[in-house]
Amino acid sequence: MKFTRKAAPAAVAALALTLTACAQSDRDTGDDAASGGDVKDTITFGAAGAPELFDPFYATDGETFRVTRQMMEGLVGIKPGTAEIEPELATSWEPSADGKEWTFKLREGVKFWDGEPFNAEAVCYNFERMFDQNEVAAGGPAGYWADVMGSFKSDAANALYQSCAASDDMTAVVKISRSTSKFPTALSLDSFSMQSPKALKEGDANNVTKQGEGFGYPAYSKNPVGTGPYKLDKYDEANKTVTLVRNDDYWGDKAKTAKLVFKIIPDEATRRQELEAGSIDGYDLPNPADWGGLKSSGNNVLVRPAFNILYMGLNPEKNPKLKDLKVRQALYYALNRDQLVKTQLPEGATVATQFMPDTVSGYNKGLQPYAYDVEKAKSLLKEAGAEGMTLQFAYPSEVSRPYMPNPQKIYEALRADLEAVGIKVTVVTAPWNGGYLDTVDNGGYDAWLLGWTGDYDSPDNFIGTFFANLKANDFHTSATSYGAQLSKDLTDADAIVDETERAAAYEKINQQIMEQDLPGLAISHSPPALVVSNKVKDLVASPLTAETFASVTVSK
Template sequence: MKRRVFLFCSLMVLALSLLVAGCGGSKEESNDGGATGAQKSENVLVWGRGGDSPVLDPAIATDGEAAKVTINVFDTLVEYKPENTEVRPALAKEWSVSEDGLVWTFKLRDDVKFHDGTPFNADAVVYNFNRWMKKDNPLNNGECKYWMYMFNGYDEDSIVKSCEKTGDYEVKITLREPSAPFIQNIAMFSFGIASPTALEKYGNDFFKNPVGTGPFKFVEWVPDDRIVLEKNNEYWGEKAKVDKAVFRSIPDNAARFLELQAGTIDMMDGINPDDVAAAKSNENFQIILRPSMNIGYLSLNMEKEPFDNLKVRQAISHAINKQAIIDAFFAGLAKPAKNPMPPSLWGYNDDITDYEYDPAKAKALLAEAGFPDGFETTLWAMPVPRPYMQQPQKIAEAIQADLAAVGIKAEIVSYEWGQYLEKAENGEHDMVLLGWTGDNGDPDNFLYVLLDKDNAVKGSSSNYSFYKNDQVHDLFIKAQREMDQDKRADLYKQAQEIIHNDAPMVPLDHSTDPIVLMKYVKGYIPHPTGVEKINNVSVQ
């Protein structure tokens, strides 16, 4: 306890000293030493977050912390509107699709340059698509995982057959089969267009030397500390209102909140539920809720015993008290999940009845499975707060206690964030806590990405349960090729029933993520995908 008090005091002294020094502070101070929220002296936005970005190359990124930064450095051919997942023009001024749904033609802007001064044109688009599509491309090597997740694989496996230049500022993308979510998919952060010149120059080090066409240019990355971006004065769209944007990594939620109170950061995500009330009562702060489009879950690795046993998986589903976890760790900003996609999306199957919390039933199922005395295993817990799980370590402890009550002894394991993801993709875990924030507003982005056999490939898996069901796969592929949304919704509802019965994961929660900002921060609109451009945000 003494060490915790010392740490608290040290953090407060540090935060106040930084404020006095003028590092990100405001012009005025309130009686409690924090910023009044009136105005900043510097035109710099400082965003406090729970973890660093593992990479700054959107093509190889798979997590939200990378996306949060790269979406501001790179542009996509099309992008989502600020408030929803409706697609609008970006680097492509307009587009059209053939009657058979196989050929997409994009007319490109002719007034855009990359941050290194080289021109954006059709050649640049073709270069990027060839990098994403071809696994043996030296700048891919199977690392462009989102391409695989969204387009069924690389090379001949991909639904994208080719990307061709049809004019200096026009490209034609040909598909092997119709794809209903295609236009939504290419608006994702991961398909930001990178400078071919910079890719050639930096090669495999491009991940720490990003060059795009976005509203901000990359300046500096101090790992586990900060990433600094500066305003792109030649941006083709609405120019940034701040001169610099700084993304600071502050892993501890409480320490991050102290820094916000001290005025050394301007906004933060990942607030502890216990601090939400304090934030609401502070006249210097404003709280904005991100629209909920996520899922927090526990994946059970079906390639490892005893999780290959259906009754064991169902027992775990009955053993976990989801409502108690939400009551304890979400401050009323979440609800229990029963499906691997959120109810805010079309195609959600609300007729499914969740596995009720029933320890006695869990014990009975374990006995039927041949484990009357339970078993020992490991439970992986994320080292950083995420929008769908702000206190993963505490949630892991609660799950650990629930499992112990039915005889399952689970040791909690954690790693550095990038290593955690890499090891989970390799299938090294027994049970792993993770989650997903929707990228495009389409059920395919949850169900196919998280639970299709195509995405259960060790080394690049997004299906952390390594769940492989041919019937489910067929339903997913039919839904991708079907252009009628009502028919697609029916296919997804059928798939959810099968998944529920097979119990490859335990859906835990759908959260509403609070972002706390100083009052002087204006123009911030949190996007349901979890990442957004911040060129409209001002601090003065």
Template structure:
């Protein structure tokens, strides 16, 4: 029996991925000080809009930065770190096989709608996700459920993975037992995902009255997830307004929160989709902080007295290839040619912050499982042309999708990165057809569905295990990549079944070598993203997982 204990008094929580943002209007900000009182609104700007107010329907950091403030999972990560600690569960344990997980829950916790949190609420959530039907079973909608727990009570698509979730039992009011069919490296880390945060059972009943729908690659999300009023979590803030016209989400302190109350009453996230726009808004005093600082702006802001902490390296930027979108990519020589056409060194040197690194596999070198023995694909346009000729693809034309209205921790300026890579590919004789798409939900849905032959994406780790990187993409058939290769799938899954850390690390190293020999896509870089705050702000602890909790923030 393995037992895990949390710190005795946990004030705040965190959960996964990275972020979104917003800002208050001038009248709100002016009212903070009109009588000489303390400011009661904190405004933070990010790079893109959220896709949903229900984190279970999301897979992107823009959404999770907002929902993380309002929803809590069974487990969390310690503020500023990657160590798992208790969230809504004070302590947790598993059987030796890792298939039965017991959670001893916090007492006296309330949901935003006044409902009481208990073991029955935990099981209501897990059973709600397990019984999703229709469009909810799309990997674009239920990505994290499928990643951690597999499929559903009744899969409607043969491509949907087999369900690994077995049951949830409320052993008593404060003890929940979750059982899975097979051990997986995604647990216990998966229990910390904001996508698996716990909602009020009363809210769940309202959710179940509405459906998500799909037309082609376009997903229409249920109404409750697109406007404030129905969703209800247990976090230090509750969501009270989503003004899509002004690209703002407003949250208000939850005074019945079980832990330490938020230090600032109102929290506003505003989307400002350019690096320059975010910097100028901070310098003008219109916002109190922003994420994804342009590399060239870090020193400038520091010299002006702003607080600009840099997170640790815990991400990967890559060019994905969808073999289903363009059959030419089924030929290994074509994939190799694309890899050897991209000048990664130049991208890192000109586009990433100080500390950025060239990637040669699908995890950063800060993760256990990184291998020093993977196949290398150095920049070599002449070799790329030879490979294309060998494949009979000298006249290759390929669509390359890239996102707009967004900046990501691994991808500071998407269009600039795209233009450089487009020029690189054209030097090798590849004709590139650009396709720009709005980040959320268009680009995310299209890439998840495998509609883009080439696309730019990345990953910030959800928790500290190598499988959270390579298992995210290559544990089985994934529409984003559109390939089937048993050798790759078996190598990736081998590590997920091992209990000892050193055995898992060795298995992940071998898997990285197999992946890079097959070459499903091109890993480009890893980088340490910076986040900036106004001079009068005591910022929250910055997280390598980009899981900042804004209830920790205060004004000086």
């Protein structure tokens, strides 16, 4: 994902999906497991950045979500180690025949940390709170709601969300304007966590203001109230630590460790040094070049399943030669992606055949990768009258992404491939947050490197994000002969209620994108990792980077 935010198929059933909660585990849930003689009472994890706030609804970055995920819960959760949804605060859900009304049966016996009951009234209060945003929040930090629901109460006619009603104390009925593949899967996003209505009211939670180039948040954002296994103890900005403590009144299995500390260490090399010194127990996104050394030092490198895509974007509006399919195909045949995956990406990376990973419903298993074929690339360029064409090709600096661990090295390999078929590459670079993303959004490059990590399991979250909005997409498909039809096809597919029929429609679209349209070049899928000491037990790596720590222990 380009926006710093952050399930295998099982998202939404055709006409009726009901998932029932598993029986509560019989495992030891008392303090003995957390405070016994063989384990520490504190987990310390190295975070790359500080959280801006603790209200997940207004959060937009992975470091904030890493913290709030331990404290907050949603109606729908994520099965550990996968991208599949599972019951969380809702024990089951069922859609109407047209997919526009969803009935959620809620978990009994749950309370917010302030003692307030979790019930259908609380669920509907949360939905209405999220829906009713002021102009400042709607145009800024409430971005996840806008991405999923389309608009807010001020523009209710164009919103996906329509209403929420409590049919009884433990049943909430949510109405949406159309059937969509992303509902209810998108409710697994941290931004849609349930929070205490009493605390939200008392903390004036929606009072977001503009402050210079950023935003000002109400007091509630520093002291939220959720239902999760950990709750906020303190944020020590001077010592750069966030401390969470176990919620002893949690409805499920209690956290195995009494305290969870996130130590903010921006430099990756310093995080590694602190891990090896024993002052932290783990950290995220170790450099793939360090994986071997970390393992040999006795640490565990936990590799996440790849739920991402690296691609080379193309802008036919900026460079008209890219409007010719033969030119776009020539660029693809020119790229030695097998070699790129072997030399520049971590173990487990694969060559992409389409713009989504194979765990997402709608993935077309019949598609084969474009072959590396220098002569075919040259021939297609000649047929298109584009021999010796100039291509402005950009890459980002000052960044490492899960799908692109070293942008410059990846870029240099692809640039060499393009030059080998006679293309004159104009090299351009800019800092990730210092002009690169803005220039991509504003159509300033002919071609560029970028990628996407999925937020949840839905084809709409991948190819829908890229191509469904004809008027606003980085690939500028509005300048092509196929863009309008592709946009319509994606919108129509997303609205199909029957899951099998919808998956088949997306498979067809994936074939169309790769064989007929080729708006950009899907490069690879790359598994990111996190690393922990060998004293850490039961931390499960998540393809969504959605790890939870309640089950984790650290031996002394």
